[in-house]
Amino acid sequence: xxxxxxxxxxxxxxxxxxxxxxxxxxxxxxxxxxxxxxxxxxxxxxxxxxxxxxxxxxxxxxxxxxxxxxxxxxxxxxxxxxxxxxxxxxxxxxxxxxxxxxxxxxxxxxxxxxxxxxxxxxxxxxxxxxxxxxxxxxxxxxxxxxxxxxxxxxxxxxxxxxxxxxxxxxxxxxxxxxxxxxxxxxxxxxxxxxxxxxxxxxxxxxxxxxxxxxxxxxxxxxxxxxxxxxxxxxxxxxxxxxxxxxxxxxxxxxxxxxxxxxxxxxxxxxxxxxxxxxxxxxxxxxxxxxxxxxxxxxxxxxxxxxxxxxxxxxxxxxxxxxxxxxxxxxxxxxxxxxxxxxxxxxxxxxxxxxxxxxxxxxxxxxxxxxxxxxxxxxxxxxxxxxxxxxxxxxxxxxxxxxxxxxxxxxxxxxxxxxxxxxxxxxxxxxxxxxxxxxxxxxxxxxxxxxxxxxxxxxxxxxxxxxxxxxxxxxxxxxxxxxxxxxxxxxxxxxxxxxxxxxxxxxxxxxxxxxxxxxxxxxxxxxxxxxxxxxxxxxxxxxxxxxxxxxxxxxxxxxxxxxxxxxxxxxxxxxxx
Amino acid sequence: xxxxxxxxxxxxxxxxxxxxxxxxxxxxxxxxxxxxxxxxxxxxxxxxxxxxxxxxxxxxxxxxxxxxxxxxxxxxxxxxxxxxxxxxxxxxxxxxxxxxxxxxxxxxxxxxxxxxxxxxxxxxxxxxxxxxxxxxxxxxxxxxxxxxxxxxxxxxxxxxxxxxxxxxxxxxxxxxxxxxxxxxxxxxxxxxxxxxxxxxxxxxxxxxxxxxxxxxxxxxxxxxxxxxxxxxxxxxxxxxxxxxxxxxxxxxxxxxxxxxxxxxxxxxx
Amino acid sequence: xxxxxxxxxxxxxxxxxxxxxxxxxxxxxxxxxxxxxxxxxxxxxxxxxxxxxxxxxxxxxxxxxxxxxxxxxxxxxxxxxxxxxxxxxxxxxxxxxxxxxxxxxxxxxxxxxxxxxxxxxxxxxxxxxxxxxxxxx
Numbered sequence: 004x005x006x007x008x009x010x011x012x013x014x015x016x017x018x019x020x021x022x023x024x025x026x027x028x029x030x031x032x033x034x035x036x037x038x039x040x041x042x043x044x045x046x047x048x049x050x051x052x053x054x055x056x057x058x059x060x061x062x063x064x065x066x067x068x069x070x071x072x073x074x075x076x077x078x079x080x081x082x083x084x085x086x087x088x089x090x091x092x093x094x095x096x097x098x099x100x101x102x103x104x105x106x107x108x109x110x111x112x113x114x115x116x117x118x119x120x121x122x123x124x125x126x127x128x129x130x131x132x133x134x135x136x137x138x139x140x141x142x143x144x145x146x147x148x149x150x151x152x153x154x155x156x157x158x159x160x161x162x163x164x165x166x167x168x169x170x171x172x173x174x175x176x177x178x179x180x181x182x183x184x185x186x187x188x189x190x191x192x193x194x195x196x197x198x199x200x201x202x203x204x205x206x207x208x209x210x211x212x213x214x215x216x217x218x219x220x221x222x223x224x225x226x227x228x229x230x231x232x233x234x235x236x237x238x239x240x241x242x243x244x245x246x247x248x249x250x251x252x253x254x255x256x257x258x259x260x261x262x263x264x265x266x267x268x269x270x271x272x273x274x275x276x277x278x279x280x281x282x283x284x285x286x287x288x289x290x291x292x293x294x295x296x297x298x299x300x301x302x303x304x305x306x307x308x309x310x311x312x313x314x315x316x317x318x319x320x321x322x323x324x325x326x327x328x329x330x331x332x333x334x335x336x337x338x339x340x341x342x343x344x345x346x347x348x349x350x351x352x353x354x355x356x357x358x359x360x361x362x363x364x365x366x367x368x369x370x371x372x373x374x375x376x377x378x379x380x381x382x383x384x385x386x387x388x389x390x391x392x393x394x395x396x397x398x399x400x401x402x403x404x405x406x407x408x409x410x411x412x413x414x415x416x417x418x419x420x421x422x423x424x425x426x427x428x429x430x431x432x433x434x435x436x437x438x439x440x441x442x443x444x445x446x447x448x449x450x451x452x453x454x455x456x457x458x459x460x461x462x463x464x465x466x467x468x469x470x471x472x473x474x475x476x477x478x479x480x481x482x483x484x485x486x487x488x489x490x491x492x493x494x495x496x497x498x499x500x501x502x503x504x505x506x507x508x509x510x511x512x513x514x515x516x517x518x519x520x521x522x523x524x525x526x527x528x529x530x531x532x533x534x535x536x537x538x539x540x541x542x543x544x545x546x547x548x549x550x551x552x553x554x555x556x557x558x559x560x561x562x563x564x565x566x567x568x569x570x571x572x573x574x575x576x577x578x579x
Numbered sequence: 580x581x582x583x584x585x586x587x588x589x590x591x592x593x594x595x596x597x598x599x600x601x602x603x604x605x606x607x608x609x610x611x612x613x614x615x616x617x618x619x620x621x622x623x624x625x626x627x628x629x630x631x632x633x634x635x636x637x638x639x640x641x642x643x644x645x646x647x648x649x650x651x652x653x654x655x656x657x658x659x660x661x662x663x664x665x666x667x668x669x670x671x672x673x674x675x676x677x678x679x680x681x682x683x684x685x686x687x688x689x690x691x692x693x694x695x696x697x698x699x700x701x702x703x704x705x706x707x708x709x710x711x712x713x714x715x716x717x718x719x720x721x722x723x724x725x726x727x728x729x730x731x732x733x734x735x736x737x738x739x740x741x742x743x744x745x746x747x748x749x750x751x752x753x754x755x756x757x758x759x760x761x762x763x764x765x766x767x768x769x770x771x772x773x774x775x776x777x778x779x780x781x782x783x784x785x786x787x788x789x790x791x792x793x794x795x796x797x798x799x800x801x802x803x804x805x806x807x808x809x810x811x812x813x814x815x816x817x818x819x820x821x822x823x824x825x826x827x828x829x830x831x832x833x834x835x836x837x838x839x840x841x842x843x844x845x846x847x848x
Numbered sequence: 849x850x851x852x853x854x855x856x857x858x859x860x861x862x863x864x865x866x867x868x869x870x871x872x873x874x875x876x877x878x879x880x881x882x883x884x885x886x887x888x889x890x891x892x893x894x895x896x897x898x899x900x901x902x903x904x905x906x907x908x909x910x911x912x913x914x915x916x917x918x919x920x921x922x923x924x925x926x927x928x929x930x931x932x933x934x935x936x937x938x939x940x941x942x943x944x945x946x947x948x949x950x951x952x953x954x955x956x957x958x959x960x961x962x963x964x965x966x967x968x969x970x971x972x973x974x975x976x977x978x979x980x981x982x983x984x985x
Binding site for chain 2: 040041043044045046048049093096097099100101102104105106107108109110111112113132135136139143144146147178207208209240241243244330333334337338449450451492493494495497498499500501502503506
């Protein structure tokens with residue numbers, strides 16, 4: 004057994020930031036950073052466009068808050084948003100001090116660019132690899148602290164809970180195949196989102212909702228899980244992300260007639276240069292819906308991977324593309340054989356982000372004593388029903404810090420958990436894992452089959468446009484898949500680096516997460532933000548200005564609700 | 580309104596049905612290294628026939644093997660877009676990111692997939708990168724300053740030209756292809772290596788950093804001076820970091836500093 | 849700091865074959881480049897000895913020059929010359945890598961820097977040759 008004061012699960016932006024924040028509170032705190040991949044492989048690395056904060060004189064905290072709350076379709080907790088926008092600037096400057104290579108203006112200040120749904124330019128960027136630079140800066144800075152002890156390639160299997168308090172985690176050490184107990188006074192979940200429950204996603208293989216499912220199984224509610232963001236511009240087939248920054252720099256979305264179709268949906272008038280919050284700089288949920296409506300009208304292109312539209316960057320010119328969007332040029336050339344300097348890029352909406360997650364308060368605290376969560380794993384909520392682009396990277400930093408500090412403060416005042424209780428819990432977990440995965444015999448279902456059927460069920464039942472029938476069907480399918488999961492075949496009996504067991508564990512978590520998403524969506528009888536129902540097409544503040552809370556029961560999620568905190572921005576109609 | 584969703588899904592379903600390979604579909608053979616510690620005394624090679632698709636990369640083929648043919652194959656991958664650095668392997672003897680190695684560049688020939696050389700094998704295509712991470716840490720890859728500016732006073736000013744001076748060397752995704760390409764690292768495991776030195780150089784060249792003296796490990800015998808400028812590291816680097824340039828420039832830099840310290844000992848920075 | 853890492857005793861270490869430099873064209877060319885310095889050194893030794901022979905008087909020098917005209921020595925000189933050219937060209941390529949040249953904001957491509965170096969070298973060599981021919985008699 005390994006014992007630490009703070010156990011952080013997930014080594015991405017939020018996890019690393021929390022670790023550093025805790026280490027800076029006190030060097031005497033022993034901090035475990037448990038991650039199923041080496042930290043620089045975390046999905047934060049794929050973020051491209053930028054990270055938002057108020058740093059310029061033309062901007063204001065209230066404006067950033069208003070943009071965020073508006074973008075969230077008023078489902079965001081406004082006290083949390085106010086705290087978020089206030090702490091954002093300091094976090095980004097801190098990152099700059101730690102060496103992040105932000106792109107610069109000629110006068111030496113960090114540059115900012117336009118982004119979807121933002122009233123002014125406030126998105127800081129590092130070319131178009133902001134997440135990559137952010138993650139590497141945080142990882143390299145974290146190496147300074149001897150009190151941060153890394154457990155690389157350790158796969159979380161469960162949270163250990165004794166007497167209503169979290170007391171650590173069990174995780175499989177991939178090198179040995181042994182189930183290790185990492186005990187801690189507090190646990191911070193920073194395991195990212197669960198986009199891989201859908202078939203087309205920008206998400207990496209590792210985004211399987213591990214921490215969300217683990218918290219759910221430990222009795223913590225998952226909040227607002229029905230809100231799944233489709234990013235309007237992913238590459239068809241692979242789902243690889245083409246950053247919103249390409250639109251921020253002035254890119255145009257055109258249908259098969261070469262027409263900038265967004266003007267037909269209340270986002271006009273079309274201008275040559277990008278206008279904040281209009282046309283291609285509208286919020287992601289609205290843009291994704293516009294694409295689907297164009298498809299319904301037969302105005303999209305058809306390709307080997309379905310419908311798509313064009314993202315035209317030609318008018319930006321080679322110099323701008325090379326300077327501001329070099330990674331976009333590389334990705335388009337490599338994966339679809341298109342050089343955006345000369346040809347438009349084929350794009351379509353793909354699943355990108357989960358607004359929902361482990362329910363936390365404004366200090367990253369969950370209802371389980373000692374358990375915190377931050378980043379995409381958590382739902383505070385600052386993103387409400389739809390997240391604005393470039394708020395997520397900032398969210399990692401602000402709430403990573405809050406979680407780290409809160410956990411540090413809590414850990415300073417409590418004693419270490421009793422090892423006898425932990426041993427008993429760990430033994431139970433070992434037995435469960437042996438029975439279901441490590442020593443499982445027989446089986447009739449391939450893991451990949453169940454995974455693909457789950458993904459198809461989610462795309463059909465919980466996609467951009469939803470209705471009662473389709474969601475119910477998805478919920479039923481997922482229940483069946485849950486049963487069929489018991490019959491999976493595990494061919495790999497090896498104990499060293501057994502990635503088949505890892506894949507099975509991930510699928511196990513994903514089935515839980517998928518079920519929560521589908522059921523939460525079914526129960527929300529309105530349309531808001533990214534949750535759009537054809538049978539309830541209007542927003543219903545009277546009945547649904549509240550967060551969905553999903554609790555685990557043996558028969559599936561039990562749905563409850565929590566009111567949204569409104570401070571200074573009363574809900575109004577969301578028009579752009 | 581449901582019809583367009585169904586039509587979209589049937590296309591997705593076709594995309595996902597990797598396993599429905601009929602006799603008429605073209606295939607390509609992958610010869611993959613297998614090694615199961617405790618079971619195998621030495622690595623062996625296993626051949627797999629995989630559907631050939633024009634836009635598939637080697638990683639897609641490996642995923643097909645794992646999903647449909649042989650679940651026991653172990654390898655690392657994550658982002659599949661060339662930015663996480665997980666999926667580096669030897670493809671026909673050259674270190675490559677398997678998410679960026681297209682089957683069409685090898686078809687109809689066979690593809691040999693092996694774990695990155697110059698690293699110990701943990702299992703199958705998975706190598707041990709602990710040495711690399713230790714070396715990364717040894718160059719102190721963080722901003723070192725004599726005095727920190729308070730965050731409240733804003734950012735350190737840095738002109739675009741100053742950013743340009745080190746920006747290229749920030750692009751390293753830690754994929755370790757350069758270590759696999761470097762014969763010096765193969766012959767002398769104590770060599771600090773291309774990526775670690777390039778990262779140290781990145782910080783030395785960052786106008787905000789003042790910690791060059793603390794990165795003395797770069798100028799050590801097992802640092803830059805082990806390098807004989809074979810140059811293969813820069814050839815295989817998928818991100819054009821050009822670690823070879825970083826190392827040779829460090830040599831010039833270190834030599835200059837040494838002469839300065841001898842001839843003008845009073846002029847310390 | 850890492851709390852968990854692979855057990856070194858469980859890892860499989862592949863040996864680097866002694867013929868590693870024959871397995872890739874770039875490795876082979878690298879070894880050739882390194883070998884070129886051996887030939888340059890040998891040539892230098894011969895050259896130094898030739899200069900020494902100058903101090904030994906006209907007869908000794910003439911005898912030495914006759915020895916140097918043998919086919920064997922001509923062949924050696926040819927090989928050494930080719931290696932010297934290869935050494936110099938690769939040296940100029942390395943120079944372009946080590947010293948980035950900026951014209952305003954743009955970086956001058958490395959091939960141009962190398963080409964300029966080689967061009968300058970050829971001009972100087974031609975100059976020396978012309979001087980030699982002019983002063984010979």
